[in-house]
Amino acid sequence: MRKYCNQCGREVETRIISKQEKYEVCGETFDVDAQVLVCMDCGGELFCEELDNDTLLKAYNEYRKNHKLLLPDEIKKIREQYGLSQRGFAKLLNWGDKTIHRYENGSIQDKAHNSLLLFLREPENMKKYLSDNEIMLDERQKNKLLDTINSIEKNFGKSKADKVAKMFFSDVPSIQNGYKVFDYEKLCAVVLFFANKSEELLKVKLLKLINYTDMIYYKENGVSITGGSYLHMQYGPVLQNYDIIFGMMTADNIMHIDIVFDNGYEKHKVVSDHEFPKGVLTKAEIDVLERIYNKFSDFGSAEISNYSHNEKGYSSTKHGEIIPYSYAKEIQLD
Ligand SMILES: [Zn+2]
Known part of the structure; x- marks a missing residue:
């Protein structure tokens, strides 16, 4: 990819190199394997928004690992297993409209939010949550969700039995x-x-x-x-x-x-x-x-x-x- 190099003062050929970089997330510093764009002529680093974002996400994920937080993909999976939209899931949890959207796109989640998401990953717990809390969903949405939970539980029992059967029976x-x-x-x-x-x-x-x-x-x-x-x-x-x-x-x-x-x-x-x-x-x-x-x-x-x-x-x-x-x-x- 050709890019303008400030040091050389002209468009130059570039390449991507890997290097260790320190990144700060929420007041903590992490070493991250970063990919950076450099000028083929002078070797100077060039700004590239895409690579920068990747590195930042890596640093965020390091932070998540350290604090045992769910990864954006894991949050998405939890939501999708219940067949909920980002907005619908946020409503169910009584969170801001955009909260789930932000988490799934890489924003670091609040610790309490993380605990609730982890809890709700189990269909059994979701059922409990629905019966113990006043839910913002209407009756139709709530019933649909309950149907989904029941079918997850049924399939889970089935697959568990299938697995055991495969292990012990011809x-x-x-x-x-x-x-x-x-x-x-x-x-x-x-x-x-x-x-x-x-x-x-x-x-x-x-x-x-x-x-x-x-x-x-x-x-x-x-x-x-x-x-x-x-x-x-x-x-x-x-x-x-x-x-x-x-x-x-x-x-x-x-x-x-x-x-x-x-x-x-x-x-x-x-x-x-x-x-x-x-x-x-x-x-x-x-x-x-x-x-x-x-x-x-x-x-x-x-x-x-x-x-x-x-x-x-x-x-x-x-x-x-x-x-x-x-x-x-x-x-x-x-
Ligand atoms: Zn250069």
């Missing part, structure tokens, strides 16, 4: 998972079906009920409901990774396990924290659940364990092995 349908990829949402529905219907449900029994549900559905339809795999364990077939899955369900407020002591024995009671979700399971799937529930309603944990020991799939496999769905055809529930 994403290839096979005879080991009933030709279905693990489906956390359906498994939650199956667990809630039994937990909400039963007066008292112990973990051992629940695991058997889930196993029978998948096996019988597979026997009749050629595919499982939950995509779970079942291991041959001491007390009968057990859903693989059930401890991780039940932990997820506890975190998601689906259910939890209470441990109580009864005559010196530990009892693991399944406690529902959620109603049975509508629209997750098909009518045919619910029909199988009803049949399994009725068949075993009078069975205690020990009885159902013993009962499952007689299944071909169990007797034909060794401890710790996966019981393939191919044995499902042998199960008779009369």
Whole structure:
């Protein structure tokens, strides 16, 4: 780029060099890797507004890092995840009209503003903010925002479950998972079906009920409901990774396990924290659940364990092995 050089007194060829410069932001000095324009002839520095602004932004970002402040892009992301305009976001926060605009364009934010933005980054907190404060948004804007928050939360739960599923379960349908990829949402529905219907449900029994549900559905339809795999364990077939899955369900407020002591024995009671979700399971799937529930309603944990020991799939496999769905055809529930 040709530019006028004051020292040379004429238009000259220029180039950009990097050098360390000291910049002051809010009374603090920072070393910044600056890009500056110099004259090719005398080497003197030439003024260039664009490069100067870049350097200033770098210095601002150093300041932000030092004070743990959000970067302009991060502020923008927080606003955009809620589908708000700069003006709408400022209104919601009861800040000046232009405040968000200035922050997103590089002005350093007030510390208290920064804390509020950080807080509101979590959809859960945004919900709390909306219910705890008098909001300047009208009813329509407020409802739209609530819808957005709900869909973020839903997607987040989904992606979290998907991630866990990818980590612990095969994403290839096979005879080991009933030709279905693990489906956390359906498994939650199956667990809630039994937990909400039963007066008292112990973990051992629940695991058997889930196993029978998948096996019988597979026997009749050629595919499982939950995509779970079942291991041959001491007390009968057990859903693989059930401890991780039940932990997820506890975190998601689906259910939890209470441990109580009864005559010196530990009892693991399944406690529902959620109603049975509508629209997750098909009518045919619910029909199988009803049949399994009725068949075993009078069975205690020990009885159902013993009962499952007689299944071909169990007797034909060794401890710790996966019981393939191919044995499902042998199960008779009369
Ligand atoms: Zn020059």
